[in-house]
Amino acid sequence: MLINYVRRGQGKSLLLVHGLGSNWRSWQGIIEPLAERRSVTAIDLPGFGKSPPLDGEVSMQTMADALAQFLWEHELIGTDAAGSSVGGRLLLELARRGGVLGSVVSLGPGGFWLGWERFLFAASAWLSHGLARSLQSAMPSLIAHDWSRSLLMAQFSVAPAALSSSMVLEEMRSYASARSYGAVLRALLREPAQQGADAGSLTSPLVIGWGRLDRICLPRQAARAMQLYPGARLHWFERCGHFPHWDAPEETTRLILEATAD
Numbered sequence: 001m002l003i004n005y006v007r008r009g010q011g012k013s014l015l016l017v018h019g020l021g022s023n024w025r026s027w028q029g030i031i032e033p034l035a036e037r038r039s040v041t042a043i044d045l046p047g048f049g050k051s052p053p054l055d056g057e058v059s060m061q062t063m064a065d066a067l068a069q070f071l072w073e074h075e076l077i078g079t080d081a082a083g084s085s086v087g088g089r090l091l092l093e094l095a096r097r098g099g100v101l102g103s104v105v106s107l108g109p110g111g112f113w114l115g116w117e118r119f120l121f122a123a124s125a126w127l128s129h130g131l132a133r134s135l136q137s138a139m140p141s142l143i144a145h146d147w148s149r150s151l152l153m154a155q156f157s158v159a160p161a162a163l164s165s166s167m168v169l170e171e172m173r174s175y176a177s178a179r180s181y182g183a184v185l186r187a188l189l190r191e192p193a194q195q196g197a198d199a200g201s202l203t204s205p206l207v208i209g210w211g212r213l214d215r216i217c218l219p220r221q222a223a224r225a226m227q228l229y230p231g232a233r234l235h236w237f238e239r240c241g242h243f244p245h246w247d248a249p250e251e252t253t254r255l256i257l258e259a260t261a262d
Contacts, residue, residue, distance in 0.1 A: 003070045004050035005043040009035025013076055014260060015101075016042040017067070019085025019243070020110075020125060020184060021132075021175040023049025026084065028167060029249045030256075037257055041076065043067075045087070047180020058183040060111075060191055064093040068100050078102050080260035084243060085216070086110055086184065088208075089194060092229070095206055096197045103260040107209040107252070108242050111194030112221035112228075118189060124155055124216055125185050132175035143168045158213045158241045167246075196228025206232040207259040211240030211247065233259075 006024055008031055016034075018026040024042035034040050046066050047053035054062055067090055071077050080102040083091040088109035094100040113121060131152065135142060142148040146161035149168055153160035160168075175181065206229060210222040226234055235255055240247040 002052060003043050003046065003066070005041050005070075005074075008032065008040045008042075009038055011038045012260075013079040014038040014040050014256070015071070015076060015079050015081040016040060017081065017083035017087030017090060018042075018045065018048070019083075019087050019108075020188075021048070021129065021178050021181055022084075022171060023174045025049075025167070025170050025174070026243075027245060028170075029164075030245050030253045033249075033253045034256060038080075038260075041074070041079075043070065045090075045180075045184075047183065048178045049174065053180045053183070058180060059187045060089065060093060063184065063187075064090050064097075068094060068097075071100065080104070082107065082256045082260075084108060084245065086188065092194060092206075095202060095204070096195060096229075098201065098203050101204065103205045103207075103262065105207045105209060105256050105259050107244050108211060108214055108217050109194070109208065109225065110188055110217055112217065112224040113193070114224075117218055117221070120218075121216060122185070122189050128155070129175055129178075129181055129185075132172045136173070136176050139169060139172050143172070155215050156242050157246050158211075158239055159247060163246060194225075194228065197230075199230040202229070202231050205259060205262065207235055207255065208232050209235045209237060209244055209252075209255060211237045211242060211244055213240060214242045216242040 023044045044051040082105040084107045088106035095104045143165045150160045237244040245252040
């Protein structure tokens with residue numbers, strides 16, 4: 001399986017896995033600070049960025065399988081990892097399997113919704129994709145202004161005007177061009193909720209991070225995640241939306257380095 005990746009820094013290995021619609025550049029605000037201490041590998045998931053889509057079925061299982069194969073091919077089995085949103089969910093799946101990853105930091109993972117929360121996620125995701133595609137020609141002008149950047153990114157960030165124009169433009173272009181966006185979103189929505197890990201079965205530390213002001217995966221879902229992953233530690237980002245590495249980059253960097261220090 002061909003998965004595009006970049007590597008920065010030296011030291012103990014650390015994998016970064018982005019969320020739905022994004023690519024490895026979603027981490028650009030923290031990848032260099034992390035690389036001062038770690039050998040960081042940031043990937044494009046299959047069907048996103050420069051990675052080709054999966055052949056055959058697209059599901060959380062097959063995406064996790066592809067990620068595990070990448071780790072094996074690049075001699076990264078046992079690496080520490082941090083993931084955001086869908087990337088966080090995939091890391092939870094690999095942590096649940098055991099023997100694939102070291103310490104894990106999962107930020108705002110999807111899949112812990114109930115009832116109408118699933119439809120909220122679906123509506124938000126389809127709206128983001130539709131806007132990104134329909135507004136591509138006007139996007140450079142839109143993201144140049146604080147007010148329009150705030151409208152575009154309000155569901156993701158509590159301070160969208162503070163996000164860099166270059167990062168927002170890259171994100172919107174990635175959303176519009178992601179070949180597997182629809183397939184992965186449909187898989188998320190049709191599959192059962194995230195499975196958990198039996199008490200005592202996790203072989204390495206697990207931290208689940210959640211933004212107190214997350215409008216995509218609501219904060220109430222954090223309690224369900226903790227029930228399904230006994231032994232995990234919950235970290236709240238107090239003034240953060242769905243992407244803590246955007247709203248609180250220094251805190252996120254510090255959490256990842258501390259959680260994966262052993």
